[in-house]
Amino acid sequence: MPFAKTAVVTGGAGFIGSHVVDRLVDDGYRVTVIDDLSSGKRENLPPGVTLVVADVTLDAAADAIRSAAPELIVHAAAQISVSVSTRKPLQDARINVLGTVNVLEAARASGTKKFVFFSSGGTVYGQPEDLPVSESQQTAPENPYGTSKLASEEYLEMYRRAFGFESTILRLANIYGPRQDPHGEAGVVAIFALAMLAGNQITIFGDGNDERDYVYVSDVVDAVMAAAAPGGPHRCNIGSGMSTNVNELCTRLSALTGYALKPQYGPPRPGDIHAISLDATLARIELGWTPKVDLETGLARTVEFFRHQADSQT
Numbered sequence: 001m002p003f004a005k006t007a008v009v010t011g012g013a014g015f016i017g018s019h020v021v022d023r024l025v026d027d028g029y030r031v032t033v034i035d036d037l038s039s040g041k042r043e044n045l046p047p048g049v050t051l052v053v054a055d056v057t058l059d060a061a062a063d064a065i066r067s068a069a070p071e072l073i074v075h076a077a078a079q080i081s082v083s084v085s086t087r088k089p090l091q092d093a094r095i096n097v098l099g100t101v102n103v104l105e106a107a108r109a110s111g112t113k114k115f116v117f118f119s120s121g122g123t124v125y126g127q128p129e130d131l132p133v134s135e136s137q138q139t140a141p142e143n144p145y146g147t148s149k150l151a152s153e154e155y156l157e158m159y160r161r162a163f164g165f166e167s168t169i170l171r172l173a174n175i176y177g178p179r180q181d182p183h184g185e186a187g188v189v190a191i192f193a194l195a196m197l198a199g200n201q202i203t204i205f206g207d208g209n210d211e212r213d214y215v216y217v218s219d220v221v222d223a224v225m226a227a228a229a230p231g232g233p234h235r236c237n238i239g240s241g242m243s244t245n246v247n248e249l250c251t252r253l254s255a256l257t258g259y260a261l262k263p264q265y266g267p268p269r270p271g272d273i274h275a276i277s278l279d280a281t282l283a284r285i286e287l288g289w290t291p292k293v294d295l296e297t298g299l300a301r302t303v304e305f306f307r308h309q310a311d312s313q314t
């Protein structure tokens, strides 16, 4: 049976991207993934997906987009760590800004109808005075990662004005769930869950009172599918509007994993803000999106995933 719809997912072998790929395949899309496998894994991909191993900043990625000629592009490939961005701002800008421009230009040349971009609601606003923050509030990133995401957003807005190229920017909160990389410097739920299950000492950077807005990965996939339709908002927050501090997160994960050690505390990380939560009223009105998975359920599912993974490796 011929495929009715085609999609390219950059970063599709990674955490959020691979969940998006699963849903697109279930919905009958022919999917091409472009990923350099720097943190993504082949085994995250379902059968039937074409994987092009390429860096999104290079011609090979643009060629793959032109030959797939997708109706939909979900651009998830990125340098994702705030800490890395503060240490290596040039590397962050190369992947996040030049990578986006390369993918975007290939998308335009291929007649792509909709481009969905993952921006960062946790960094583009900096430290807002009023929480939860809405899209109408000023952006003021306090680290290179937030700035590279905002620069990419500006390219998308310019492509809309100059070329009528349609996109939706999803400003994501802190996303967690199965397949998140527990070995990097981003993704506190995965990092804590894996360390706790292994009985290793965990470290909280700062005093543990920093607050984040946690959203389970399947809720992001719902937002992507809603954003894939024609029209929709130019940019919107994807968050729960609620915030949880790191100490509380640690307590909840300790209970789920049976972890008995006390966390140790380290110096705060440069570029980290104190508190963020996102007002997703616009997503509710324009995409019909609200988060469905509460924190307790999502954390339990995530811990089960890492427990199962650890068991199958022993």
Ligand SMILES: NC(=O)c1ccc[n+]([C@@H]2O[C@H](COP(=O)([O-])OP(=O)(O)OC[C@H]3O[C@@H](n4cnc5c(N)ncnc54)[C@H](O)[C@@H]3O)[C@@H](O)[C@H]2O)c1
Pocket: 010, 011, 012, 013, 014, 015, 016, 017, 034, 035, 036, 037, 038, 039, 040, 041, 054, 055, 056, 057, 075, 076, 077, 078, 079, 080, 095, 099, 118, 119, 120, 121, 122, 171, 172, 173, 174, 175, 176, 180, 181
């Ligand atoms: N996880 C979160 O909490 C969160 C929050 C806000 C925004 N985002 C954004 O969502 C997207 C996906 O993040 P994730 O959490 O799934 O991270 P991830 O690291 O699991 O996924 C990123 C994927 O991109 C690939 N990649 C990295 N550099 C590449 C390059 N130069 N060329 C090709 N592929 C490359 C990696 O191999 C990986 O598979 C990113 O754009 C990230 O900035 C994530």
